[in-house]
Amino acid sequence: MKVARYIAIGAAAVGAMALVSVEANAAKCVKVSGEGTGLTPEIAQALATDGVNISIANYGGKGKGKVAMKCDSMPVMTTCKATQKACK
Numbered sequence: 001m002k003v004a005r006y007i008a009i010g011a012a013a014v015g016a017m018a019l020v021s022v023e024a025n026a027a028k029c030v031k032v033s034g035e036g037t038g039l040t041p042e043i044a045q046a047l048a049t050d051g052v053n054i055s056i057a058n059y060g061g062k063g064k065g066k067v068a069m070k071c072d073s074m075p076v077m078t079t080c081k082a083t084q085k086a087c088k
Helices: 002-016 041-059
Strands: 018-021 029-038 062-073 078-087
Touching: 029 041, 041 062, 041 078
Parallel strands: none
Antiparallel strands: 018 029, 029 078, 062 078
């Protein structure tokens, strides 16, 4: 049980690392992204979405449009990258 807890904590830590790529335009919008890795695709998607939300909050804007999700399944883990436009 402890091992599963440590894996979940580690996956959450990885998922919380959010990257903000700066693609500014005239409306002060940027494309933000978040990445998550988990044992199941659902966990990885949730962590990636949380990463996007954290990036948007750090930017100080609001999400615009739908969240785009791209996942890559490995033998044991799944990694997802979520992106969304954020505008101030």
